[in-house]
Amino acid sequence: MPWIPFQGPLKLIASYNGAWVDIVTMILGLIAGITLTLFSFHESLETSVYYDKVILKIRDDEIILKKKDISFVFMDKKQLVLLGHDKKELFRCKQELNKSRVGAVFIKHHYLWGDTDPFKKDFKTWVVDSPDLSPAANALLKSRKIAIEKGNDEEAFQLAQELWKLRVSVKEKDKRQYYR
CATH class of the missing domain: 1.20.890 (cAMP-dependent Protein Kinase, Chain A)
Incomplete structure (x- = not known):
């Protein structure tokens, strides 16, 4: 062989x-x-759901989100997504468990759960120096594009975290980035 x-x-x-x-x-x-x-x-993403917070661990990163800051939770294909009250992403990452199991846990702890992304149509394809994004967001998306092309998932995730801080939601499909 x-x-x-x-x-x-x-x-x-x-x-x-x-x-x-x-x-x-x-x-x-x-x-x-x-x-x-x-x-x-x-x-793999490790998710711990409590009545007052969600703890998300992946690689060496641990993110703690308070329930009062989370307005909506859903799965976008295999990605777990948590939204803030401004409808922007607080977190997005691939989750290995099936959608119904993840949803049941969030519903049990009284989080607002949905089966689909309510803002799916709002995503735009990112192009270099998009005029409706800040220079900082464009720079992060440029760096994230390079990380995705190199297959560096850890760096791409860290750059997504920085974009979330700027209130930019980001996802990728077939090595292309989409934002809202």
Whole structure:
């Protein structure tokens, strides 16, 4: 199978005989599996919903939002979105759980939940130096575009956080950014 990576080391391991080869490959597979699992958990959004706040953890970031600051919660495809009272995003990030399960938790804690983005039609495609955005927002979107193109999700998320502080909602699809 020529498409499998690491052909050389695999052929070397396969050339040895004996029970110890099975044990060593099993241990290496176990270590690789544990490493992949830990990495997946580190990269996944952890959401804790309380009656007075929501705690969102991803990678090394922890965001705490008070319930009094949250006006509406919904899922935009696989992304969890929390809006402030000015209808701008406070938070947006991919959530691995299904929509109905996430919605049930927020409803249980008396958050206003919706099935769709009420402002979906308000998003515009971002182009460099969009005239209806501040120079700071345009600069952040420019940097975020580069991060997205490089596949640097962590940097793209941090730049989105800065945009949220400027009250700019942002999302991407097919490496293009949309804002409102």
